[in-house]
Amino acid sequence: MISFVPYASFRFFIVAGILMIPIIVSGLIGKRMRLYNDFVTVVMIFLIFYGQPAQFVSIIIFVLWQTGLVKGYLELRKRNNRSVYFYVATALAVFPLFIVKLSADVPALNFFGFLGISYVSFRTIEMIMDIRDGLIKSVSVAEFLRFVLFFPTISSGPIDRYSRFKKDQAVVPTRKEYKELLYLGLNKIFLGFLYKYIIGYLVHEYWMGSSMMNGNSLFSIWMYMYAYSMYLFFDFAGYSQFAIGLSYLMGIRTPENFNKPFLSRNIKDFWNRWHMSLSFWFRDFIYMRFVYTMIKKKRLKNRYLISDLGLALNFMIMGFWHGFLLQYIIYGIYHAVVFISFNRFEQFNKKHSIWSKDNRWVHALSVLITFHVICFSFLIFSGRLNFLW
Known part of the structure; x- marks a missing residue:
């Protein structure tokens, strides 16, 4: 099965780029086609996970589980803001992620999980905490799914906040605003290619892969420390630039993840x-x-x-x-x-x-x-x- 991991192949960018064309055209005339945006999300989520049946089933179960938790806790919160409801809801929201993380040490638990479960979990946990604080008083299933399954950031973030995301969803950028978003988004995507596929690749292949990294001498470990730090930054920052850039093309100002760390x-x-x-x-x-x-x-x-x-x-x-x-x-x-x-x-x-x-x-x-x-x-x-x- 051909991999469709987000931003890991040119095939992903080609398919995403074709699907983005109507979104870009509508943005340039000051419109937003919500139903088409939802359609693109469904298609991309399907393509990302269909090649891994276990992950595909896991994300469906996870989304149903978290939807029930958020909607259920919201109703309980309206009736009585008891701490026990909040702690139980939070624990239940964290539980799937806990199982996935624990499965690295307990192989018997390696039956559940999907790419990006950490970042999706952060979104639902944040919503439960915002409900607790009275910041979220209502949320439709459609709004919840748009936020949780926003495909540009599903695999590696950045981690957005529901209130900020909802505001971007509600406000349609003007033609001028979208032209700026388009320009910035394309720049970020090209910067992502520079970071991940040029600098990150060179560091990984010719620095981390160098023979001087072999062995456990002080020198080899010291050099590996520098090499791995550079690779970690350029690889992850590249992914973040891709995600932010694609978000901008969809009219969503996903927050930045790195600032010259x-x-x-x-x-x-x-x-x-x-x-x-x-x-x-x-x-x-x-x-x-x-x-x-x-x-x-x-x-x-x-x-x-x-x-x-x-x-x-x-x-x-x-x-x-x-x-x-x-x-x-x-x-x-x-x-x-x-x-x-x-x-x-x-x-x-x-x-x-x-x-x-x-x-x-x-x-x-x-x-x-x-x-x-x-x-x-x-x-x-x-x-x-x-x-x-």
Whole structure:
């Protein structure tokens, strides 16, 4: 069966491009054909999953499950905003993803799952949390499906928010606005080709594939760290550019995912630049909710301790989200330790001013140090150090 993985072959771009033609034409005259857009989504979802029957069945079951959860919890929320309803709904929404992640270590559970289940799960979990907060008061099945199954971002994100997506769906761009979206979208798609299929390919084939990467010498591991970090960025950023570009062509302003992350001056700055839609999702729905709950219920009084515990929880969950393998768990712990340590350093620096942010040499050194701290985390993530444990 020929693969139809999103953005992984020119066949995908050719089919998507042909289907986009009526959407582009209607956009250029200031119109939007909603039914045709829905038709394109159905066709693309079918093509992506039809070659993998198990995945095709899984996504149908998943969508039915999540639709029932969101609609059911919405009705319960209207009657009574009990915490137990919220926690049960959230747990049930996470359950399919938990099974898929656990299946890496428990092969017997490897009967369910589909490409992009992580990113689709984030969308439904966010909707449940927004319902809890009263931000979503009603949602039709059609609106839910358009958001959850938006095919440009289904496999690898970026992770959009329902309220933002719904606003773009409701407002039809003017001819002038769509011309700008079309221009930006095509530029992003070509940038994606540069990132993934030229730079990413060259790094993977001629740097990571070099003989000097063989063995477990300090030099080979050190060089692999740089190579893998570059490959991870250009490959993933390429995918993100494709997804954002195709979204723009459909009149949807999917949020950016990367903003020159290797120029970050500290770990906090890095997580405001790297995989931003994921970082902001965890910040808003894990870290901030934990901090708010601790303060509201007065479980702890020390705000620094609350923040540290929130960061530890945030990055531990992020590590487990990538998978239950040890390398991902250590990756999460590593980032939690680095982030908490940086917060402590900032507190110390406010009192003693040993590190000036305005000095250009200090800034350059900060970028250099942060770059290596991040690259080492990617080395852990890659599994290259698994021989150590």
